[in-house]
Amino acid sequence: MNLEIGADIIATSRIKNAIAKFGLGFLERFLLPSEMLLAYKNKEKLVLYNKDSKSLSHEFISTKTHFFTQESLDLYTTQMQDIFNDLQANFTIESYKIDTIAGFWAIKEACSKALGIGIGKELGFHDICIYKDMYGKPHLALHENKYNNFRIQKIAISMSHDCLNVIAVCVITFNEA
Template identity: 35%
Template sequence: MIGIDIVSISRIDEMINKFGEKALKRFLNESEILLTKSSQNAAGFWAAKEAFSKALGTGIGSECSFLDIEISKDQKGKPFFTTKTLNKFNIKQADLSISHDGGFAIAAVILLK
């Protein structure tokens, strides 16, 4: 299952400027907020969670919320979905790639059940 999402970094930046940390708490858990150093990072996490939900075939909604999906980073900074997230959705393996360029963040996700 494959999911892809792209988001304007300025959209996330405007949301953060308007609502502050409340905006981040809408789509990031506490550990993710600690990893988020900029609007660019936050936009990448947003795109990754949207891409994950699309790969599931549900989109963000009642079956899969932003806060149901948790992202961490390994020692080299590579993002990955936590075991908790994979177990919740019965996913055996997940691959995640996030990139930023030209004012956009994009994420691609591959899930194997």
């Protein structure tokens, strides 16, 4: 069993400034639609769109194996399109939890470092999905192709933040070749 660890720290002000400068496009560059919903402050508004609050969850992820397929992600995105359209039309920086967004950035960077490749051609931001369990604990899933290519056995993440910085750690165990 091979074990690798990655860590990242980011100032929340960097994320806030990037959102202020580039708007929703910045979020769309590195967050999956489901992650944008997790960072959205007004959960009651989201539930009004869909009375089945399960649809707001990460049901497209196989939480037992921690991977997702492109087909299931596309289906989820299609089902949630009305919500995404409204979020785009009414975008304001105040509608989002900046510390959560910064945490997602740090987690994705930490994961890429644990994999030893960084974010780039081999692993994109959208190949990594952060979701939360019923207790609010964050978990990480990879796109099925990446998960299988890296022969991942288990992924564990943790993050912490104060008003200025977010730190994230990712530990990955790999299956033997």
